[in-house]
Amino acid sequence: MNFIGVDLGGTNIKAGVVDEDANLLARVSIETQADRGPEHVLERMAQAADEARKKAGLKWPDIAAVGVGSPGPMDGKTGIVLECPNLPGWRNVPVVDKMQQKLGVTVYLENDANAAGFGEYWKGAGQGATCMIQLTLGTGVGGGIVINGQVWRGIDDCAAELGHMVIKYDGVRCGCGSHGCIEAYGSATALVRIAREKLDAGRPSILHDWVKSGQKLTAKLVADAAHQGDALAREIYREVGTYLGVAIASFCNIFNPEKVVLSGGMSQAGDILFGPIREEVNRRAVAPAARRVQILPASLGDDAGIIGAAGCAMQRYKEGRRV
């Protein structure tokens, strides 16, 4: 049995064919062209799925089901995406119905962060964990919770908004309207904000030269500077790592998980990030939970969303679920 995972992003739609053992048989990536509205994007998603199928050398009858990983709040019971901040015009889009009409195959809808988390659990760094917490460090901080092999979606499919756990109730305002969410302290966006504040304060760093020469201040640029021994860049990663460590210590005390998997570009920064995270977790989490937890970079990169969306679809398909 084969499944197709579709990963809907603001810029690109990725799709891939995945077999029952989580092998990615073929993958494609096409532009979302989000500015042309929901109907067009749905058509692009169908096109991406079809291209992936062809690339894998399969016919549609070889595909048991399609899983779509989408951003934004959704109603899992009806297969409707309620809104997508990054996709113009997306309000109450019946993704499951529309995609089923286009493809003639069963379609399941999943939150994209949940899908990425399940992908890492199924095939990546989270393999074998009875309890795995996934944090995606990007523009925001996405989350996924996998317990006993199942994504925990909550009662209204809005669980695992882990980026909006508060670590400082009177802290930095978060895009969600709350204050002090870990998203406002541990995302790539937050890292760049913290870097800019320190640079604007006149702290010496090679980053001044790099930015002046036209390079964009990104989490990756700060990591490059840190790896060249730049003290300020290392301090920035230490600070952000400490914030993430506070949050991960709380997740340890809440879940006592085997693994916490970090994805997104920042997660590839190595010890400059993971060292401070580990120190803070050891400082704050209850001892058995701190000893137990492995804190790991994701291993599937961009494919986690595709593989996870396909895997979630496989689970639901095997359970005989309609949505």
Place this chain on the structure above:
Amino acid sequence: MNFIGVDLGGTNIKAGVVDEDANLLARVSIETQADRGPEHVLERMAQAADEARKKAGLKWPDIAAVGVGSPGPMDGKTGIVLECPNLPGWRNVPVVDKMQQKLGVTVYLENDANAAGFGEYWKGAGQGATCMIQLTLGTGVGGGIVINGQVWRGIDDCAAELGHMVIKYDGVRCGCGSHGCIEAYGSATALVRIAREKLDAGRPSILHDWVKSGQKLTAKLVADAAHQGDALAREIYREVGTYLGVAIASFCNIFNPEKVVLSGGMSQAGDILFGPIREEVNRRAVAPAARRVQILPASLGDDAGIIGAAGCAMQRYKEGRRV
């Protein structure tokens, strides 16, 4: 089938006989006499269980299993309590083996906060919830997580240490060694600390008179003052309720639960506590999770621990588990 739940506390041991429908057929409470050491306390636990059995008019063959709810970290796989801060001399006490020897019946061990949470889920305010979070507001803040009818214990039986989720990473030092845990802001102990700070600062309140006349400053005393219209007492409950609301909003964003149940004496304070909690949850949690969650006072009082310990034992017994 009947089960006995034993709730081990620093001051009292409570035990009760519970049937399969969570009816409490009989209950007893005896002094723990913790100062006489673990062997004596184990004997007292056996005695309490036996007295409850007699009071219910049952013979030991009528009892399928006994569940012990104990404080402190434990190893669920071996039935050993690793330590108990409130019980002198308790280190690596093999509760399950010892109790089985004394009682001649299968014994299961459960964290006391998990047991109380399961009790509220099974028979109390949490009934019917697919996902329920329990917070016990007392000297500390205990936690319980029930998902799909099962207590989530974590990999090392140390999950649901919900009192040690951080709400302010640079905040008040917590007894656990971390800083800014909700336990340091939302427990009865924290409420009294906050009250004392405000009273010491000379803020006017009827509490000054009450304390001078010899009454002890407790969460209950502050609630009584608040209910008589004392402005400072209301402010204290509002502040603590706001902190608890921050934490509960995070639990909403993490779990998207149907119910959050608050137990312990403070949980009976009514609107002066639940009003500010609800406001803060509405302010901070993602909208569908905030709309969904019911935030409720516990309904079983002191019996939650007994009923829950018996219920957890019943589940394990029916699954044929050895521990």
